[in-house]
Every structure is written in structure tokens, then in C-alpha cells.
Amino acid sequence: WILAWMGLEINTMAIIPLMAQQHHPRATEATTKYFLTQATAAAMILFASTMNAWTMGDWNINQISHPLATTTVTLALALKIGLAPMHFWLPEVLQGLNLTTGLVLSTWQKLAPFALILQISQNTNPALLTTLGVMSALVGGWGGLNQTQLRKLLAYSSIAHLGWMIIILQFMPALTLLNLTIYITMTSTMFLSLKIMTSTKINSLALAWPKTPTLTTLIMLSLLSLGGLPPLTGFMPKWLILQELAKQDLPITATIMAMSALLSLFFYLR
């Protein structure tokens, strides 16, 4: 756990100068907020792992078994990646960054916490994971409505997708990994397309059709894929997750997740 914590800290420290390079107060604000949240989460991880080592005598990542330690480390990793209800920092931080740094934050920075989440998946509290997943999907859908800033919109999209990943973690971690991979691919496409068009608002996308029809079509397809519309790739993980939830006798949870996906699809289609 100590080495994992060190890795997470190095990961945070490395991205901080990249975030602050813009020399604008909003970028500095985003960097500060990011640093504070990540440092808090890292401290919680260290505390939980130390508590587990003290009580159970084990430092192995996948041997964390003390209930309080498991809950604390799950919440800390949820704070790291921006799961609801610890999601409030993500839209503001992404809004203060440029598109390239936002891309790194949305994709690369999720890998390390997810590696830990996958390793502790067998010992986590199922009710906590379900709660985090459902809340994230709902908050991601509700918060993304009426967003006119594209970076905030992608932040809420990220929160919703993370909810989908977390909810299936306890039943089939492989699906979480699949969903993460597809999410990273789709989000990278979106960010890179927006970077080429240098657009950060919905208005500029509306005017893009006559200028770059191909890229606009690509963005539209990426958004529909993020929304989980068949036959695009983004439909596959959602379908498999809903199927698995139904197999696990959780129809209500599956229904709520499907409804929240509709909310997300609504603002993607706009």
C-alpha cells in the first residue's frame, strides 16, 4: 500500500505543473482544487492502509479486509476519480484547464486509482459500491443538463460513466475494465476533436458544420457512442452491464441506471 500511495502522489505531483502552465488565475484555481482533493484522498488511503496493517497485520493491496479500512479506501478512491457524492471538484477543475490537460485528467489520471479499485474489488462493501454507482449515474445525467460549456459537459459525462464502471465492479470486474477502456477511447476522441476545432462552447459546435463537416460528423458519432446508442461501440458496455445486473437479480438498479443513461443521452443529442 505504501508504494501504491507513493505512486498516486507522484502521479498527482507530476500533473500539477502541467495544469498550472497556463498562467491564468482560473488555471491556478483548478490546480489548487485538484491538488487539495487528491491530497485528501491520498491521505485517506494512507490512513486506511495503515489502519488495516495495524489491525490485520497485512500491507498487501488485495488483502485489505478490515471493514472500516475497506470503506475508507473505497471512498478515498472515489474521491480520486470523481464519483458522486465526491464529484464537486471535477467540473470546475476541467473548466479551468485547456483541452489537452483536460484530456489527460479525464483519461490517464483515472488509470492508477482504477488499478487499485480493481485489486480491492473483492473486499469492498457491495451496498457502498451500488450507492456510489447509482448516485454517480444520476448526478452525471442531471448535472450535464443545460451545460453550455463543453468541458463541464464532458466532466459530467465522466462522472456518469464512472458510475457505470463502479456499479458492476462487485459482480464482474472485467466489465469495469472493458467499460474503462472504451470510455478512455471515446473521451480521447472527443477531446482531440474539440482541440482541433478549438471549441469550448456548444455555440461553436453549432457553427462547425459548414467549416469541418467530417469532424463534426465524427464528434456527433462520438457523442452518440458516449450516450450508449446502438450500434455504436458505447452501447456494448452498457448492454453487458445491464445484462449482468439483471442476472444478479437487481432489476430496480438496472432500471435506474438505464433511466440515467437516457438523461445523459438527452444532453449528448443536443
Next chain:
Amino acid sequence: MALTSARLLTRTVHEKWICAHSLTLRPLVCINKAAFYGEYRRPGQAQDRTPPWKKIRFSFAKGVQGIRKHFGLLKDEAMERWVGPQGRPLIEHMLEQTRVQWEFRGPESLEQWLVSTDREIGGRSEAYLKLGRNDSACMLYGTLCSTPPRDGETCYSGYCTLRSRQLLSSFDRKKNIDWSSFNTLYIRLRGDGRPWMINIAAETYFSHQKDDLYNYFLYTRGGPYWQDVKIPFSKFFLSSRGRIQDNQHPLWLDKVSTIGFTLGDKADGPFQLEIDFIAVCNDRAHTEEFAYEMYKRNPEV
């Protein structure tokens, strides 16, 4: 004699040593609580040391009224989410190229504005705000007096300012204005030839940014004709506590708090400014992002 001289010399050296060290033994940092915590102290007067619990004016009726008002606002915010951004359909947001943010068409429009002068620090300027003829514009008028107040601290005086109130949503949370679809400020006004300064305040995060404003000049023409002023937001420069900053950056328009007009041209006498409306527009021909160079301090040579 020699012994007395030696004693004198020793005393002198000793006194000098005490004097020198007493200079260094003073606190190296004078902690000014006002600077850290932003407590305003009126120049020439002692700081207000009233404890917070003595400032409470409890009223049950006002409390109930406040709860009803704030929950009503919260319900409206939840309902308008289903309509679109800021309660308007998205198509309206996508297609709009102009937006009138403030217009003066009735007494309630004046309540959104604050007028202040150097009278608050002991000066003698006066300023008043009223509706113009036919309730179609607001008139800011008064008298400027640059005589500084005799409080032993203030050296300069003579200003007046008209500033919009901070917009508040439910439970007195700050609400910011999103002007990111626009790039130009459009004001219709009628002045008296005096130079004003337009100040735009954006949402800040750090405490050292609380006095940050983005300024630009407003030169009014006297005369019976209305003046249409269009100022691109790229022209606004950053200042803090009235001082222009070396590190300049453009104004980000997604979180604008307030707009204000300040007069401080050191010319004593009456002044008058009528404002019809304050709007923002999107000038497609204006592609400049920022008008000023962003100097790098201590550049490598």
C-alpha cells in the same frame, strides 16, 4: 578620569548595542488582521470590534419569510433546469447574438445597483441615482469634491461609483453571469463629457484576488445625443485595488459577477450620467483575443 572615560565608553557601546538589538527584537512581521481576513477599517477610525453575536437582529417573521423565499427560489431553479440553460430554451442560447443584461425601465431596476462615493471614508462627494424621464433610463448625478478627509491617513479623495449588485440564487449563493457567447460590451448612455472607468468583476477563488477588477475607459460626449459605446472584452485590463498589474491576462467571461462605473477624474463639480441599457453582443468581425502583451517578468537573456 581615564576610568570615567572608559565607563562612559562602555556605557555608550552598551547603549548602542541595546539600541541596535531593540530594533531587531521588534516583531519582524506585523500581522495585519485586516489584510489577511479582509476586514475593512474606515480610515481615521478604529476597527469595529463588536463581537458577531451582538450584531444579530433576530426576527421570527423575517425568518419564515426568508425560508419561503429561498425554498421558492430553489424550486424555480429545479424547474427551469427542464427548460434549458438559465431557464431559457437551448435554441435561444445557441442563436442569440445580443443580450440586454441591464435596462432601466422601472423603480425595481434601480434596486439592482449600488451607488457609493468617498463620503464613506469621510469625503464630501455626493451621488444619487434616479430614473430618468418616462422611466426609460437611469440618471446618476451628483457632485465630486476631491478635498481629502482630514483623518490623518487619506491623501486622495474624490470618486463616485455605480456598481451592480451581486446576483444571488437560493440561500444567498452567488450567481454568476455567463457571457462566454459574446465578445463585446454595448452600452447606450449619455454623459457630460467626463471620463469614466468601466469595471468588471469576475468570480475569484483566492483571497488575494478579491479586489481584482478588469477595467477600461469610457469617454463620454456631452450633448443631447445618446452615445453607443462598444468595447470588446479583449480590451479590458486587469487591476487590483486600483493598480494595473504587470501580469495581464484576458477576462474569462463564463463567471462575471458585477459591472461598475467609476468617476475619479480629479475635477471638482457636478456630474451626470444617463444609462439606457447595458448589453453584450457578439461581434463576428472582432477576432482579437487579448489586446495587451503578457510580459514575462525577469525574462532570460
